[in-house]
Amino acid sequence: MRLLRCLTLPAVTMLSRSSVLIFQPQWGQVRNMATLKDITRRLKSIKNIQKITKSMKMVAAAKYSRAERELKPARVYGTGALALYDKAEIKAPEDKKKHLIIGVSSDRGLCGAIHTSVAKAIKSEISSLSESGKEVMVVGIGDKLRGLLQRTHNDHFLLTFKEVGRKPPTFGDASVIASELLNSGYEFDQGSVVFNRFRSVISYKTDEKPFFSLDTVANSESITVYDDIDADVLRNYQEFTLANIIYFTLKESTTSEQSARMTAMDNASKNASEMIDKLTLTFNRTRQAVITKELIEIISGAAAL
Helix, strand or coil: CCHHHCCCCCCEEEECCCCEEEECCCHHHHHHHHHHHHHHHHHHHHHHHHHHHHHHHHHHHHHHHHHHHHHHHHHHHHHHHHHHHHHCCCCCCCCCCEEEEEEECCCCCCCCCHHHHHHHHHHHHHHHHHHCCCEEEEEEECHHHHHHHHHHHHHHEEEEECCCCCCCCCHHHHHHHHHHHHCCCCCCCEEEEEEEEEEECCEEEEEEEEEECHHHHHCCHHHHHCCCCCHHHHHHHHHHHHHHHHHHHHHHHHHHHHHHHHHHHHHHHHHHHHHHHHHHHHHHHHHHHHHHHHHHHHHHHHHHC
16 A cells, blocks of 8 residues: 555555556646547537538528629620720720729628639739829728738729628619719729629639720720710710729629639538538547557456456
8 A cells, every 4th residue: 555655756666466557647637638538529519510601501591692683784884885985996095194993892701713813903903004104093892802912002083982892782782883983083084993894603714804994985086987966865874884884893702702612611511511520530539549459458457456
């Protein structure tokens, strides 16, 4: 009994007639139990995250279905508005220096590279236009775009529109954006709308569409292909055309965003399943090792008696 009181030693040796029994502190067992608790905690966290990603995928799928249905008539608005520029061959003169970029994104994330692709395209266009000596200003639709460009191109921002992406965009939203832009007092010569064009459920492409100021349209030589147009009619048509283009690009961007979010959440759910399988296998192996070690200790102790 005197030997058993000295438990502060690394090992305690008891001698008997038949064998020598060495008692080691159960450090390995405590470590394995802690590991099992950590694995269990991680498994629970990943399973909870997987439930969230699956729910978000279902919500995105429902929103994508609606966005795709509404995209078809919206494309008619866009192609009809852009037809004026093509048929009248409207182009801004080379001496015009003011260029306006409208970037279309949203306020919501978890949708892959939807917002970064638009931001990269705008950065590239700002760089090329600035090198050619043009003044470039940006109108940001969506808070995500402002966050991506604020650090490097904050001086180029003219307007920013938030609360985009929570609800499906309407023509009224596009009209408000066009009205605020035209009433801002900034006189531009020409511009471009940078957005994500929807191609399929798993594919989209960053694209841009042109638009022009009232003076550029009125001074175009090919505008005479139409009958005499009153100045007020031309102004109203220019505002209506800009609203149509913004509405069309908002619908394209929304459909691309929902499809990208659906794909991203599906990939996240699959990755979570793989992690759950790996952690479950690790948990079972660790638990088996703990049980095997305890059995060996019990058998060794029984044989020593």
